[in-house]
Structures are given as structure tokens and as C-alpha cells.
Amino acid sequence: MLILRSSPFSPFGRKVQIAANVLGLGDQIEVVAADTADPRDSIRRQNPLGKIPALVLENGQVLYDSRVITDYLDHLAGGGRIIPTGEARYAVLVMQALADGILDAALLAVYEKRWREPDMHAPKWLAHQGGKMERGLAVLEETTPAAPGAIPDVGQIAVACALGYLDLRFEGEWRSQHPRLVEWLDDFSVKIPAFAATRPA
Incomplete structure (x- = not known):
């Protein structure tokens, strides 16, 4: 095990x-x-x-x-299931890197508020992390990931988790400016039951 x-x-x-x-x-x-x-x-x-x-x-x-x-x-699982082989591999890994980068910035912003007293918060630092999230979301909105199949690739999984975390910690503020991503995440949620099953209670 x-x-x-x-x-x-x-x-x-x-x-x-x-x-x-x-x-x-x-x-x-x-x-x-x-x-x-x-x-x-x-x-x-x-x-x-x-x-x-x-x-x-x-x-x-x-x-x-x-x-x-x-x-x-x-x-x-045999290889090539959620991480393609050949040239297609790199587009998927870049998407994963972008989604993970959005998450890294979101976590740093959360930790800034969680670990430091309010009078110690650094607005410039928070704005810096916010800029990363905004730019990353803008790219994802413009190049919206393909609709997932029965087995999504790791880039799609990473994007769904990033958006889910923004819903959890930032009250879904991203949604109003990214309608294509909202539609994409709704579709992902329906097709991939594990997304709902792993949603934090």
C-alpha cells in the first residue's frame, strides 16, 4: 500500500x-x-x-x-495516461506548471495573511502574488484548456485544482472575469467525479 x-x-x-x-x-x-x-x-x-x-x-x-x-x-499505470509521450507532453507539462504557479502565488498570499499579524502584512508582496495569479488566469481564459475526456491529462487536473483552491480561499473572485474558465470547470466537475469527491469539506 x-x-x-x-x-x-x-x-x-x-x-x-x-x-x-x-x-x-x-x-x-x-x-x-x-x-x-x-x-x-x-x-x-x-x-x-x-x-x-x-x-x-x-x-x-x-x-x-x-x-x-x-x-x-x-x-x-502504464505510462502515457495523464502525461502524454512525444511532443504533446510539453504542452501538458507547461499547463501544469502554469496552474501550479498560480497555486504557489495563491498559497503565498494566504500564508502572508495567516502567519503574519495584520499590521505586518506587506501590500507590495500581496500585489506581486496577485499579479501572478491574474496573469496566469488571463492566459488560461484566453487559451482555455481542452474539454477533459474520461481520463484528463495532468495539466487539466492541475488547472481544476488551482481554480478550486481560488474558490476555497478567495471566494471565487476569479469567476466574474473568466467566464470561459467557469464553463470549463463546470464541465470538468461533471466529467471527473473525483473532483467533487476530493473537495475540502
């Missing part, structure tokens, strides 16, 4: 769980909650960065981060 160290609120952990589900590997993975803020949590030994997600293999080896883990899961 593989062990996924994650949190219900981690968009990167959610990406891994959706990937495992659409690849038919969900029953081979046990999800074990990790508290990255707790120095006693074993996540700091499993991943020296103390970050999630981390996938503990049966031989004890640990894989991190989500891009490495999803690549491994695709390999485990």
Missing part, C-alpha cells in the same frame, strides 16, 4: 488524489493526514522540506512534490 501524506485542504494533494483516481490507482493509496506546522509530525523526516504531498512507497522511498508523484503514478 502506498501512503500519501497530505491534507484535505492541500490543492497539490488534491491533484495527486484526482490523478490516482482517474488512473484507477485510488485503492492502492492510503491518505494519511500531515500537519506541516507540527515539528513532531513525521512529514519532516519523510520530506526534509516538511511539505506536502509526499508519497511513501512500499520500499520506504519517499517521492515529492506533486509533479514527481503524478509522473510516478502515470508510470505505475
